[in-house]
Structures are given as C-alpha cells and as structure tokens.
Amino acid sequence: MSSELRAGEEAVELPERTDAGVYFIGVIHTPWRTRQECPKRGDRDGPICTIAVDERWRKGLAGIAGHKRLQVLYWMHQARRDLVLQTPYQRETTGTFALRSPVRPNPIAVSLVELVGVDGAVLQVRGLDCLDGTPLIDIKPEHGARG
Amino acid sequence: MSSELRAGEEAVELPERTDAGVYFIGVIHTPWRTRQECPKRGDRDGPICTIAVDERWRKGLAGIAGHKRLQVLYWMHQARRDLVLQTPYQRETTGTFALRSPVRPNPIAVSLVELVGVDGAVLQVRGLDCLDGTPLIDIKPEHGARG
Numbered sequence: 001m002s003s004e005l006r007a008g009e010e011a012v013e014l015p016e017r018t019d020a021g022v023y024f025i026g027v028i029h030t031p032w033r034t035r036q037e038c039p040k041r042g043d044r045d046g047p048i049c050t051i052a053v054d055e056r057w058r059k060g061l062a063g064i065a066g067h068k069r070l071q072v073l074y075w076m077h078q079a080r081r082d083l084v085l086q087t088p089y090q091r092e093t094t095g096t097f098a099l100r101s102p103v104r105p106n107p108i109a110v111s112l113v114e115l116v117g118v119d120g121a122v123l124q125v126r127g128l129d130c131l132d133g134t135p136l137i138d139i140k141p142e143h144g145a146r147g
Numbered sequence: 148m149s150s151e152l153r154a155g156e157e158a159v160e161l162p163e164r165t166d167a168g169v170y171f172i173g174v175i176h177t178p179w180r181t182r183q184e185c186p187k188r189g190d191r192d193g194p195i196c197t198i199a200v201d202e203r204w205r206k207g208l209a210g211i212a213g214h215k216r217l218q219v220l221y222w223m224h225q226a227r228r229d230l231v232l233q234t235p236y237q238r239e240t241t242g243t244f245a246l247r248s249p250v251r252p253n254p255i256a257v258s259l260v261e262l263v264g265v266d267g268a269v270l271q272v273r274g275l276d277c278l279d280g281t282p283l284i285d286i287k288p289e290h291g292a293r294g
Contacts, residue, residue: 012203014170019282020222021165023252053244056159057252059231062242073255075167084206095209097200097286105170105204106284108220110257135166137253139244 003080008093010085014105026053026121026136028074033132035078041100042127044114051123051136058121064139065118073138074130076107112142150227155240157232161252173200173268173283175221180279182225188247189274191261198270198283205268211286212265220285221277223254259289 005011030049032038039046051072053061064070079102086101087093096104113127123139152158177196179185186193198219200208211217226249233248234240243251260274270286 010206012206015203018168019171020169020224022167022169022255023162023228024166025252056162057231057243059157059159060243060252061245062232062240063245064242067245071257073253073257077167081170084204085209093209095211096204096207098208098210098214098288100287104285104287105172105207106220108169108255108285110218110220110287138251138255140247140251140257141245 006087008085008087009083011082012084014082022075022137024075024135024137025057026051028128028130028134028136030128030130030132032130035131038131039129042111042113042129044127046126048116048124048126049128051125051139053121053136055121061118061121064115064123067141068115069142070113070115070125071140071142072111072113072125072128072136074109074111075135075137076102076109076130077135078131079103079107081105081107108137153234155232155234156230158229159231161229169222169284171222171282171284172204173198175275175277175281175283177275177277177279182278185278186276189258189260189276191274193273195263195271195273196275198272198286200268200283202268208265208268211262211270214288215262216289217260217262217272218287218289219258219260219272219275219283221256221258222282222284223249223256223277224282225278226250226254228252228254255284
C-alpha cells in the first residue's frame with residue numbers, strides 16, 4: 001500500500017475499529033500476478049479463471065451448476081481504504097463512490113462472471129479481472145428471488 | 148438470530164476468527180421495520196428510500212449525481228452466517244451460493260438502485276428491499292471502467 005497522493009486526491013483518517021468481520025471462504029486463481037497485469041475490467045471472452053471454495057463451505061455450492069451467470073464478491077486485499085477523492089490516470093478528480101476503483105473504505109469487488117464448469121469445490125469462470133490469490137468472500141446467482 | 152433448521156438445512160461450524168474487517172459507512176432508511184415486511188426483492192417502482200453517508204466519507208459522493216444507477220452494498224446484520232444448505236419456503240433444499248438469501252457466510256447484499264436525488268450526504272434512491280437501519284458498506288456506479 002502506498003500513501004502517496006496524486007493531485008486532487010484526499011485521504012481521511014480511518015475509524016479506530018471495524019464494525020463487522022468478513023470470512024475469506026476460498027481463493028481466486030487468475031493469470032495475473034501484479035496489479036499492472038490485471039485487465040481494467042472483466043471480459044467474458046477472457047481467460048478461464050478458477051474459484052476454489054474452502055472445504056468448510058463446499059456444500060454451499062449445491063445447485064450452482066444451474067446458474068450460468070454468477071456475482072462473485074472478493075476482497076481487494078492490496079488496496080488502501082482511506083481515499084475519499086481520487087484522481088484516476090488521465091481522468092478528473094472524483095469521489096470514491098462515483099468510481100469502481102479498488103480503493104474504497106471497504107475494498108469489496110462485485111464481478112459478474114459466466115460459469116464454465118464445476119469440479120468439486122472448484123468453479124471455472126470467465127469475466128474476472130483480479131490478482132491471482134485474491135480472497136473470495138461470496139458467490140450469488142445473478143438473478144432470482146431472495147431464497 | 149435463530150438456530151432452528153428447516154428440513155434439509157445444514158449448518159457448519161464458523162471459523163474461529165474473521166479475516167478482514169468492514170467499516171459501516173452510513174445507514175439506510177426504508178419503510179420496513181421487520182424482515183416480514185421487507186419485499187422479496189427491490190423494485191425500481193417501489194418507495195423512495197434514503198442512504199445517509201457518514202460525515203467522514205461525505206466527500207466520496209463527489210460526482211455521484213452523474214450516475215443514474217448505483218450498486219449499493221449493505222450488511223445484513225440480522226442474518227445467521229453458518230448455513231451451507233437452505234430450504235427456502237416452498238422450495239427445494241439448495242446450496243447457499245445458489246441462493247440470494249441473506250443467510251450466507253458474509254451477509255453482504257448487492258442491490259441495484261436508481262438514484263432519484265442527492266441532498267448533501269443523503270441519497271434518495273428506489274430499488275432497495277432491506278430493513279430500516281441497515282448498515283451501508285459501499286456505493287458504486289453500476290458500470291464504468293475501474294478508476
């Protein structure tokens with residue numbers, strides 16, 4: 001994490017404590033080893049990536065193969081959390097909540113992926129754009145009534 | 148939280164500790180005071196709800212008015228977290244990750260809302276389905292390149 005600020009950027013003091021805790025429930029494997037290598041956004045024609053769900057949660061995948069499109073939530077563990085104003089490369093300074101930047105108070109990404117296959121507790125998907133080794137926090141069907 | 152299980156449901160032992168912490172960055176106000184009153188899913192023709200962002204993060208809203216549709220992430224603080232198999236009312240037993248139920252290891256909801264207005268640090272939106280007083284964890288524009 002860097003504490004450097006670009007022109008116009010503004011950081012706030014983070015709260016002393018967090019309010020709730022997240023479990024990492026698996027790990028995402030992609031071809032990208034550095035943030036520079038990651039695509040700017042997921043591409044459903046991009047490479048197949050894998051999502052390995054921890055054994056504890058494996059039964060939670062029952063029925064997943066019936067859903068072609070999934071929302072995947074993951075934790076962007078390398079992103080700083082204290083910027084309220086950001087100046088993306090070659091763009092205007094903008095509020096964090098008007099950007100999809102990984103830099104945000106809670107670095108949770110929501111990606112829409114296409115499910116290609118299921119092998120035990122491992123899903124093959126297309127459409128991710130994150131670093132290899134990114135912690136998984138949730139998988140949900142794209143649509144459908146609340147269960 | 149209830150520890151009762153319906154037919155076919157299965158709970159796991161939760162990990163001893165969480166892996167990352169979430170900040171509650173604001174609060175959502177809706178007309179619904181109990182889970183029974185909440186609609187099953189958000190409706191963009193539903194009532195206007197408000198999202199009040201904490202003062203600390205207020206500047207993060209700069210530029211938000213330029214986005215008509217937003218993803219809102221919130222913490223479903225009343226949901227249990229330990230079910231891997233669930234039996235929704237009048238439906239088959241299904242894995243947690245094949246449902247959009249609030250009951251999941253990380254009770255984070257992702258709702259798509261329409262932005263109706265902005266008044267200081269308060270957004271008026273349509274499309275939410277959560278309890279009054281639900282903690283806010285993120286707001287993102289629906290589309291757009293990563294900043």
